[in-house]
Amino acid sequence: MAVPKEIKKINDTLWELPISYKSGMLVPARIYATEMLLSEMDEGVFDQVSNVATLPGILGYSFCMPDGHWGYGFPIGGMAAFDPNKGVISPGGIGFDVNCGMRLIRTDLSYDEIKPHLSSLVDRLFQRVPTGVGSTGFVRLSQDEFRQVSEQGSQWCLRHGYGTEEDLDRTEEHGCTPGADSSKISSRAVERGYKQIGTLGSGNHYLEIQVVKEENIFDRGLAETFGITFPNQVVLMFHCGSRGFGHQVATDYLALFLKAMEKYRLAIRDRELACAPFHSKEGQDYFAAMKCAINMSYANRQVIMHRIREVFSDVFHRDPFDLGLHQLYDVSHNTAKLERHEIDGKIREVLIHRKGATRAFPPGHPELPNIYRATGQPVIIGGSMETGSYLLTGVESGKQTFYTTAHGSGRTMSRHKARKLFQGKKLIQEMAERGIYIRAASFSGLAEEAGKAYKDIDSVVQASEMAGISRRVVRFVPVGNIKG
Amino acid sequence: MPYEYLDDIAIADVAFRAEGSSLEEVFREAVDATMNTMVENLTDIAQKKTRQVSLSSESIDMLLFALLQELIFFKDAEQLLLRVYTLSITRDGDTYRLSCTLSGEKIDPIRHNLIVDVKAVTLYKFSVEQSHHGYRATVVLDV
Numbered sequence: 207m208a209v210p211k212e213i214k215k216i217n218d219t220l221w222e223l224p225i226s227y228k229s230g231m232l233v234p235a236r237i238y239a240t241e242m243l244l245s246e247m248d249e250g251v252f253d254q255v256s257n258v259a260t261l262p263g264i265l266g267y268s269f270c271m272p273d274g275h276w277g278y279g280f281p282i283g284g285m286a287a288f289d290p291n292k293g294v295i296s297p298g299g300i301g302f303d304v305n306c307g308m309r310l311i312r313t314d315l316s317y318d319e320i321k322p323h324l325s326s327l328v329d330r331l332f333q334r335v336p337t338g339v340g341s342t343g344f345v346r347l348s349q350d351e352f353r354q355v356s357e358q359g360s361q362w363c364l365r366h367g368y369g370t371e372e373d374l375d376r377t378e379e380h381g382c383t384p385g386a387d388s389s390k391i392s393s394r395a396v397e398r399g400y401k402q403i404g405t406l407g408s409g410n411h412y413l414e415i416q417v418v419k420e421e422n423i424f425d426r427g428l429a430e431t432f433g434i435t436f437p438n439q440v441v442l443m444f445h446c447g448s449r450g451f452g453h454q455v456a457t458d459y460l461a462l463f464l465k466a467m468e469k470y471r472l473a474i475r476d477r478e479l480a481c482a483p484f485h486s487k488e489g490q491d492y493f494a495a496m497k498c499a500i501n502m503s504y505a506n507r508q509v510i511m512h513r514i515r516e517v518f519s520d521v522f523h524r525d526p527f528d529l530g531l532h533q534l535y536d537v538s539h540n541t542a543k544l545e546r547h548e549i550d551g552k553i554r555e556v557l558i559h560r561k562g563a564t565r566a567f568p569p570g571h572p573e574l575p576n577i578y579r580a581t582g583q584p585v586i587i588g589g590s591m592e593t594g595s596y597l598l599t600g601v602e603s604g605k606q607t608f609y610t611t612a613h614g615s616g617r618t619m620s621r622h623k624a625r626k627l628f629q630g631k632k633l634i635q636e637m638a639e640r641g642i643y644i645r646a647a648s649f650s651g652l653a654e655e656a657g658k659a660y661k662d663i664d665s666v667v668q669a670s671e672m673a674g675i676s677r678r679v680v681r682f683v684p685v686g687n688i689k690g
Numbered sequence: 691m692p693y694e695y696l697d698d699i700a701i702a703d704v705a706f707r708a709e710g711s712s713l714e715e716v717f718r719e720a721v722d723a724t725m726n727t728m729v730e731n732l733t734d735i736a737q738k739k740t741r742q743v744s745l746s747s748e749s750i751d752m753l754l755f756a757l758l759q760e761l762i763f764f765k766d767a768e769q770l771l772l773r774v775y776t777l778s779i780t781r782d783g784d785t786y787r788l789s790c791t792l793s794g795e796k797i798d799p800i801r802h803n804l805i806v807d808v809k810a811v812t813l814y815k816f817s818v819e820q821s822h823h824g825y826r827a828t829v830v831l832d833v
Contacts (some may be wrong), residue, residue, distance in 0.1 A: 276701075450762070450766035456810070621703070623697045
């Protein structure tokens with residue numbers, strides 16, 4: 207167990223490392239977890255969450271969510287808010303995979319209706335949504351067009367026939383974060399990314415067909431408002447981000463920031479935690495470049511959803527909207543944004559970093575689309591390919607974490623170890639026996655994604671609810687999956 | 691063993707340690723370890739295309755960092771899997787200079803047993819240091 211002896215229990219789901227824990231901490235670090243989840247956290251969590259607490263301009267606390275584990279700079283599950291005038295921006299607080307996120311699509315189809323077509327659906331999705339090492343996307347763009355996509359995000363997709371206004375309305379930031387400037391991205395980043403729009407990636411990225419079982423509905427009223435309205439309803443969920451493009455943007459600016467830190471007299475505790483004052487030229491250039499990666503990722507998920515609609519239309523010979531394939535929501539779990547929050551009774555603009563952490567706005571929040579204004583923001587949290595995933599909602603008590611909650615389950619075992627213990631082909635067979643049909647680009651890659659290599663998603667989500675930072679609405683179980 | 695994957699760090703990603711009796715050898719092994727994260731059998735990569743790389747840095751670890759980043763770039767920008775064909779490292783005052791010919795071929799999902807996509811080389815615990823037998827590199831890759 208790596209839990210430091212200095213940790214203080216605030217309550218059953220909240221723990222604090224005081225400022226005295228590490229020299230230079232400006233605020234305490236707060237970790238949201240049950241005692242069990244806390245005991246499973248690696249030492250990197252405590253080291254990194256306390257490093258983040260030393261960053262200039264940090265407000266309140268350095269936070270870690272219940273699914274926290276070691277990351278680069280910030281822990282995965284890390285969140286920190288900064289004063290935009292005095293604070294810093296750090297690529298380590300956003301992640302290499304900028305705007306990695308989740309999209310959830312509801313349908314009017316039941317499991318009984320799709321069961322005879324399940325293998326056909328999964329096979330076609332596998333053919334038509336590129337996955338795996340070196341995959342290239344189905345949207346053919348020149349490098350100049352790619353730069354336009356990076357500035358316009360889902361707006362570009364709407365204009366080119368890849369979606370509806372409703373899709374954008376049900377995406378964070380309406381699928382396009384303003385202020386993206388493609389002159390701030392390197393030609394190398396464009397070269398890496400311009401062929402990747404319309405690709406899922408590999409590793410823990412996936413596209414799943416999932417089912418709502420009656421016993422997994424936690425709040426029927428909320429579920430209905432979200433479009434989950436009958437037993438054994440089929441939904442689709444997928445997880446992907448900005449691919450090589452986002453990674454290159456992060457890498458480029460990490461190198462730039464390492465050089466800039468001396469100029470701004472910022473101490474380098476951890477090279478992956480390199481940062482720059484938010485209002486410096488370097489900080490603003492990175493913000494504008496990072497927004498390009500955010501927008502590219504929105505566009506990536508938008509075109510993939512379009513492809514999903516095409517596949518369902520092909521298989522059922524009906525218009526996808528007749529099949530009820532409406533987007534429920536799209537969330538980002540690797541991002542930085544300017545948001546307005548109440549601090550000490552005053553509404554202030556703050557710069558929020560969320561790295562492996564999901565925004566969870568409460569009911570009534572002005573940034574929510576009208577359809578969700580009364581319910582709170584849908585929150586989509588993915589588990590392993592064998593277990594399940596969740597739809598939750600934001601709650602008012604989430605104010606304690608600047609309306610932030612967990613994002614997934616986190617690993618318990620290295621990829622290398624998982625490949626030694628599990629075999630991809632055997633996993634496929636075992637999952638088929640349990641009613642999950644899966645197509646994977648790599649058997650070895652699939653072995654790395656075995657359910658036993660991941661933490662228990664139910665524990666993470668329950669801890670989030672107990673802590674009052676989000677509330678469970680529905681649990682989904684996988685029946686079909688494609689992986690890179 | 692020229693390189694080995696490490697289970698105790700970076701469980702969410704891939705970490706390896708590469709060894710060599712010379713800088714050129716440890717760099718070559720680190721390139722192979724990076725490629726082997728993505729492809730089951732390196733011998734399946736035929737030598738059909740080459741790419742020339744010239745890099746310089748004031749630190750040897752950042753020189754390796756830059757070389758591994760080139761591999762990731764070629765993988766995404768040109769869908770190439772590459773290994774070292776020739777590599778030399780020279781010292782010019784305070785600067786290390788690397789000249790390298792990488793050779794390989796386009797990714798073929800049928801012939802290449804692909805594993806997982808390497809998205810970035812990270813600076814987490816990244817080091818190139820002298821060891822008993824020459825040099826050792828520790829690298830964590832984001833996958």
